[in-house]
Amino acid sequence: MILRPPRPADAMQITAIHAEGLTTGHASFRAEPVDWDAFHDAYALALVAEEHGTILGWSAVAPTSTRDTYAGVGEVSTYVAAQAVGRGLGKALLSRLVADSEAAGWWTLVAQIFPENHASLALHRHVGFDVLGTRRGLGRMTHGPVAGQWRDVIFLERRSRVR
Template structure:
């Protein structure tokens, strides 16, 4: 397993992995996966996991706001393909993302997760994210198996012990 920065040639695999997650109805309010330009432009920091030449997961960080007061605060996204699940890949990806984010000065990371996504909640807790609470009926799903359902969203946060001090 190789963890590395994403490359343009990874675009189709990154999109396919996100599509798998979105199809479950428990990954995001987003209906369509990101194309390469949106992925590249939206995530100033990202890591992919490559297994035998194939990207099987990714983790990325986006700024929560463009306002200077929120510099160093980011939101994480992590997706692992069905092929890569159950091997500790999500933990390796998120751990690497946290480590690299701290080296770049990101001091607070947040995650917004549907409470039904128990595996993602456990992953984030294992990587030092603490639950802040649940926002009830935050948004209404517009696609997939949960279409029309108002969804709760659990908020988790990880504060760096080294960056932003």
């Protein structure tokens, strides 16, 4: 497996992995998977995990604000294809994203994760994110198996150790 920056040719696989995660109802409030233009525009730094020409996961960081005072603060997203779950890809991707983000000057990374997404919570804690609290009833789900339900979100943060 190699970790590398995404290319336009990866677009269909990135979208498919995102769509797969969204169908669980525990990955995002987002109803539609990201296409290449939205992916490329939203994320300032991204990686894919490729094995034998197949993209098996991706991790990326998006700025939390355009305001200068928040430069270096980003929100992370990590998705792993169902066929690759349990192989350590999420850990490899997020660990590398953290290292690359620090090298690029990001000083704080945040994540917002549904409480039911135990694997994602464990992954983020493993790479140094701390739980800051729970945002109760942050939003109402519009799609999937929990459509119509108000959802809590666990808010996590990781401060750079090299800033």
